[in-house]
Amino acid sequence: MLNLLFHTQMSLGVGQAAVVAVLAIIVAQFASRRGAKIGREIPMVLLRGIVQILLVGFLIAAMLRGPWWTGIPVLVVMIFIAATIVRRRVPELPGAYTLSLLCMAAGAGGVLTVMTLLGIVEPKIIILIPVGSMVIAQNMNIQSLFLNRFLGEVRSHRGEIESALALGASPEHAAESYLYASFHASLIPAIDNLRSLGIVWIPGMMAGMVLSGTSPIYAALYQFVILSMIFIAGAVSCLTATYLVPRRIFTPQQQLRRLT
Amino acid sequence: MTTNTAVLEARDLSRTVDQPGGPKSLLRNISFRLDQGQVLAVLGPSGAGKSTLLRLLNRLDEPTSGTVLLQGADTRDMDPRTLRRRVGMVMQQAYLFPGAAAANVRYGPAQHGIVLEDSQVADLIRQVGMAGYEDHDVSTLSGGEAQRISIARALANQPEVLLLDEPTSALDDLSKQDIEHLLASLVRERNMTCVWVTHDVAQARRVADLVLRLEAGQSIAFGTSQELLHA
Numbered sequence: 001m002l003n004l005l006f007h008t009q010m011s012l013g014v015g016q017a018a019v020v021a022v023l024a025i026i027v028a029q030f031a032s033r034r035g036a037k038i039g040r041e042i043p044m045v046l047l048r049g050i051v052q053i054l055l056v057g058f059l060i061a062a063m064l065r066g067p068w069w070t071g072i073p074v075l076v077v078m079i080f081i082a083a084t085i086v087r088r089r090v091p092e093l094p095g096a097y098t099l100s101l102l103c104m105a106a107g108a109g110g111v112l113t114v115m116t117l118l119g120i121v122e123p124k125i126i127i128l129i130p131v132g133s134m135v136i137a138q139n140m141n142i143q144s145l146f147l148n149r150f151l152g153e154v155r156s157h158r159g160e161i162e163s164a165l166a167l168g169a170s171p172e173h174a175a176e177s178y179l180y181a182s183f184h185a186s187l188i189p190a191i192d193n194l195r196s197l198g199i200v201w202i203p204g205m206m207a208g209m210v211l212s213g214t215s216p217i218y219a220a221l222y223q224f225v226i227l228s229m230i231f232i233a234g235a236v237s238c239l240t241a242t243y244l245v246p247r248r249i250f251t252p253q254q255q256l257r258r259l260t
Numbered sequence: 261m262t263t264n265t266a267v268l269e270a271r272d273l274s275r276t277v278d279q280p281g282g283p284k285s286l287l288r289n290i291s292f293r294l295d296q297g298q299v300l301a302v303l304g305p306s307g308a309g310k311s312t313l314l315r316l317l318n319r320l321d322e323p324t325s326g327t328v329l330l331q332g333a334d335t336r337d338m339d340p341r342t343l344r345r346r347v348g349m350v351m352q353q354a355y356l357f358p359g360a361a362a363a364n365v366r367y368g369p370a371q372h373g374i375v376l377e378d379s380q381v382a383d384l385i386r387q388v389g390m391a392g393y394e395d396h397d398v399s400t401l402s403g404g405e406a407q408r409i410s411i412a413r414a415l416a417n418q419p420e421v422l423l424l425d426e427p428t429s430a431l432d433d434l435s436k437q438d439i440e441h442l443l444a445s446l447v448r449e450r451n452m453t454c455v456w457v458t459h460d461v462a463q464a465r466r467v468a469d470l471v472l473r474l475e476a477g478q479s480i481a482f483g484t485s486q487e488l489l490h491a
Contacts, residue, residue, distance in 0.1 A: 159351065159355040162351075162355075167344065167348075167413065168342070168417060169341070169371045251322070
């Protein structure tokens with residue numbers, strides 16, 4: 001229906017974005033009335049999202065003419081910004097920014113580096129930035145889920161953790177079962193994405209590749225590669241966090257900090 | 261002048277925490293000394309600082325000032341894990357780890373590389389009146405039974421001092437009497453030095469040699485049970 005009103009690709013895109021934004025705001029208002037309290041947050045999130053993605057669109061358009069390595073600083077900046085967003089999800093965790101930065105550098109940064117060196121991700125701006133941003137964004141979500149869940153586990157099992165400490169357990173051992181429960185929980189979406197790939201959903205990237213004329217078989221294989229990269233990056237970043245996060249929630253005297 | 265070394269001694273222990281409204285003093289200048297086999301009851305209303313004091317003794321929290329001496333040695337110079345093995349603790353709630361009762365009893369020694377034999381585990385569980393419960397899943401235990409297993413778990417480390425943080429307050433009246441009787445007998449049989457936090461004056465009268473009364477983080481009385489509670 002919209003293509004009857006908009007006759008150019010650009011105007012159609014603006015129209016499509018406006019319609020989904022209005023629908024999202026309506027849904028958020030209904031959700032707020034049911035107590036979800038996202039009515040004010042969602043319009044700002046949508047505005048921020050559209051501005052950010054448009055800026056990236058302009059950036060990629062400008063960078064297409066430059067050498068491939070100019071994509072590296074863009075991805076590095078994305079990781080820094082992602083760490084800021086993760087920190088906001090767990091403001092009570094001391095050193096959350098540095099922790100997230102290190103974990104995502106190991107996860108998303110490490111995976112993208114290895115995949116580029118192996119030639120799985122082609123060193124081209126048009127591939128590096130979209131693929132890199134997908135891996136970083138999903139890594140950010142996994143990292144947020146992990147830390148959020150872990151701090152929740154620590155709060156609700158404070159007695160058990162302090163009982164373990166009181167029996168002479170090391171902080172790492174006292175927190176171990178909660179670390180691994182959080183590790184598993186944070187990877188559930190990435191695992192389920194792999195499990196349901198092609199059956200429940202056909203990811204946007206694959207659809208886009210097919211629409212742009214790529215062989216559907218190659219597009220399917222490449223989509224599998226991307227989702228596997230997301231899983232690997234998430235697992236590496238959470239694994240890194242399992243080593244680093246106990247130092248943040250315990251004092252040097254092996255006491256459990258108050259997480260307020 | 262006392263020349264023998266106390267098993268446990270607190271000297272001017274204080275703890276202050278930072279809060280949004282400014283620093284808050286939880287405990288101020290608490291001192292006492294306990295010899296082998298003595299039981300100190302720490303009495304006071306809620307918020308008096310009783311549990312705070314206990315947590316400073318095994319270093320689950322850090323004193324702002326003051327010293328804790330275990331057998332004459334400053335606990336700040338000890339590895340916290342070694343200190344906590346030597347100073348056992350039973351909390352208000354059992355906080356058992358998921359799994360079998362025997363695994364809970366084995367937990368403490370295992371942290372220090374000691375594997376208890378089945379007979380040792382069975383003996384500890386028998387001592388707390390739960391003979392034959394080694395393989396029982398702790399999720400099926402009642403509050404009183406769980407507290408008994410948590411006592412066996414603390415004793416498995418063979419602590420020199422036992423800290424009891426209102427160990428009967430979360431139990432029904434019948435279990436309360438049973439657990440108090442069990443703890444009092446174990447402490448006497450083993451000649452253990454013990455700090456027993458309670459808000460129950462009658463309980464303190466039954467179990468303690470010494471009494472420390474706290475109010476708003478300060479000591480308002482310290483003396484023998486005879487002097488303070490039987491007068």
